[in-house]
Amino acid sequence: MEKRKKFPLFLTIAVMVSALVLSVVLSITFGPVPIKSGDVARILYYRIFNISTQEALALVQTAKADIIWDIRFPRVLMGAAVGAGLALSGVSMQAVVRNPLANPYILGVSSGASLGATMAILLGAFSLFGSHGVSAGAFTGALVTSLCVFVIAFSGKGRGNTIKLLLAGMAINAMCSAFTSFIIYTAKDAEGIRSVTFWIMGGLTSSSWKLLPVPVIVVALMAGVFLTQFRTLNVLLVGEESAITMGINIVRVRKIYLVLSACVTGVVVAVSGTIGFVGLVIPHIVRMAVGSDHKRVMPISILSGSIFLIWCDVFARMLLGTSELPIGIVTSMIGGPFFIYMMLTKSYGFGGE
Amino acid sequence: MNINVRDADVKIGKKTIIKNINVDLDNREFVGIIGPNGSGKSTLLKSIYRVLKPCCGTIKIDEVLIENIPLRESARKLGVMTQMSNFSFDFTVEELVMMGRTPHKKMMEPDNDIDYEIAHNAVKMVGMYSFIDRKFNSLSGGEKQRVLIARALTGQPRALILDEPTNHLDIHYQISLLDIVKKLGIEIFSAMHDLNLAAAYCDKIYVMYEGSVVKEGTPEQVFTARLLKDVFNVHALIRENPETGKINIIYTGV
Incomplete structure (x- = not known):
């Protein structure tokens, strides 16, 4: 042969x-x-x-x-961890719900985290955690919302399905955003409102050696887990029935992946705010380049996410000269046009059927 | 390998889709299920390949209750070709066929040359080798169907379950595909729409109507003008094919 x-x-x-x-x-x-x-x-x-x-x-x-050593290095490492975490979570979420529009935030993680962070900043909740109050608030918010979405999607009549999951995520998202807006709207604290806005758009400003270990360990651990799962991830993309006929207990696997991805996202969001676009787009760009096989998509996405976020952070630091831009603005400003360019020049189908 | 279904009922919601089904698969037979649309053929197959759970009755593979067999183990034994599903996200033909090796692989185990050889042989068998690097979604319906058969063969199953395998295929590949699976020398359990093909290939046929098996036996025993009228609501003449000696059904109207 x-x-x-x-x-x-x-x-x-x-x-x-x-x-x-x-x-x-x-x-x-x-x-x-x-x-x-x-x-x-x-x-x-x-x-x-x-x-x-x-x-x-x-x-x-x-x-x-x-x-x-004290300022730039931990921040860059944080950027690498956050980028890797978001890309990893994006890849697995897209496989779990078999939907190309899925991103790390489909379980309502971003809006939950934003609500938690807003409560911490404007209402002084979570002050018990001292200087990590905002992170603690964000993580708690992320955890509670993903739990809610998960429970809603997998209980009630009929089998839990992925569309139900996406819709439950949207509903919880809307509710949390409404509460966040409400708190911001009724707040008197102008400085607080500015920091909430900055937080929601995402940033690595608060990176420090103290904050670094948790996200790095969680992301590394989950990367280790998901890199071994390429076969199952592939089969998930092909559909429920095929997965069962290939010996994959799809109901259980889906739940486990959802929980793990939500954990990564929650931890990452807690330290960096809700950085958009990375988790949605990096997996697609990688698939355009190397195909859909997760043996390749997973490691390459993780590394691309890291590299992409490191350079976005450089732009965020440098673009205005004197002050910093929220990194979420940069990821979308750079990523968007590049993504459109790829869309126009590649024959990739984006999971269209 | 043998599969025995005893008194199985399957409900979806409150509606009973199939009831009191008894089916036996053994002795390397090619067993067909025929029946009009909605008679429960796919449901019966799904309960065997474990997508649906029967609410009562038992299904055994090699004398072991199916619920006591790990999913991975039954997946190694049963090759399944389902009716065409839509794939979001695009895999190449090779990647898709290689997924057939999934139940044989441990979590981190890489695919080796033998796996590729098995997959490539399966792809050659269905005449799709020149398409091996094409994207699955760019293929025609019949080509997709042949790739899915190749995937089922790649698992080197001990029995094959086919849900209308000749759907979408042109007449050459309908016959060629049935020849291929017949030659495998394993048990085949297949839902069939084309009654003449069923008569030509099946050793045994189960006729389903409104969720029950209404008749079983060899094609000669099963195919009568009366049954075709009662079950399929068509008028037909039953003749013998002078070349093969098999039953030949000539439809004369509804």
Whole structure:
């Protein structure tokens, strides 16, 4: 039998991992204080591997090193984790509901998180968590709403189906948005309203070493889980009956994936606000490039999400010069035109039937 | 491999779709189910390939109650070709056919050369090899049907369940497909619409009408002018095909 050309998956992943590392280093050079990429690389290298030669110590003790290590590096890592989490969750949500319009927020995570964050900022709820009150509020909101949507979709008469899930998500979304708007509308605190708006549009401003471990661990763990699930994800896309005939207990698998994806999204949203577009569009762009097989789509989406968000954050920091833009604005401004370009030039069907 | 259905009823909501069904599949027979639209053929097949659960009665595969068999194990034994489903998201023919290996694979296990060879052989068998890199959604109805058969064969099943396998196929591929599955030497359980093809290929036929089996037996026993009138509401002459000796039905009107 003749050998057919196979997709060079390992090479692609290796190239993308290198691109990710390069993106981390290069993106750190951007900021109010420009720093050379060589210095960034050296400072990171010395700090990470704890090298204490004379030259290393001299460099590590500069103000530059503090900016890099305390401010920019955790922020870039956060961007990578958030981008990976959103892309991962987008891929799995689209497979679970078999709908190309699905995104990480279909369980009402974004509106729930926004409501929680708004309550924390404007009403002082969750003050018990101190400086992490907003994150705690957002996470609680995300958790409660996804639980509600899940319960609504899978109870009542008839089997839970994915359309019911999407509709329940929309209903909960509308309710939460209404409450959020209500709180904002009746609030007197102008500064608070501004920070709510900023939060809702998403941003990595609050990134710190303290906040970093939870999202990184959760995203890494879930990436590990979902990377092993490529077969099941593929079969999910083909439909319920086919999945059963191929030995997949689709009802159980769907529920597990939904819960895991909602967890990732909830954690990510809690630290970064509701960054739109990434989770919807990255999976589609990746499918356009490499086809629908999740063996390729999942790892490449995760890496693309990371890289994309790191660079969006660079734009968010740099575009206005003096102040920062919410990153959600940037993801849509850059991603939208690129997505349309891909739509017009590729023969990809977007899951149309 | 054998499959035995005993006194099975299937309800969807409150409506009983099939009742009191007894079916046996054994001895590498090609068993057909015929019946008018809505007579419960697909429902019966679905309850065997575990998409629907019978509310009463039992279904056994190799003497084991189906509910006691892990889904993955029954999926390895049964190859299923369902009626055409719509696929959102586009896979290539190769990717789709390779999914037939799913029940044989552990979670992280990569596809090896043997898996590809099995899949490619199946694709060649249905005459779709030159389409192997095409997107499934770009194929015609009959081509899609042949790919789905190839996927069912790729699981190397010990019995095949086919729901109107010759739908959408031109006459060449209708006959060629039935030849292929007949030659596999495994039990075939197939819902059929074309009665002459059923008569030509089936060793045993179950006739379904309004959710019940109203007659079973060899094509010679089953096909009578009376039955065709009662069940299908058509007038027909029953003749013998001079070439094959099989039954040949000539429709004369409704």
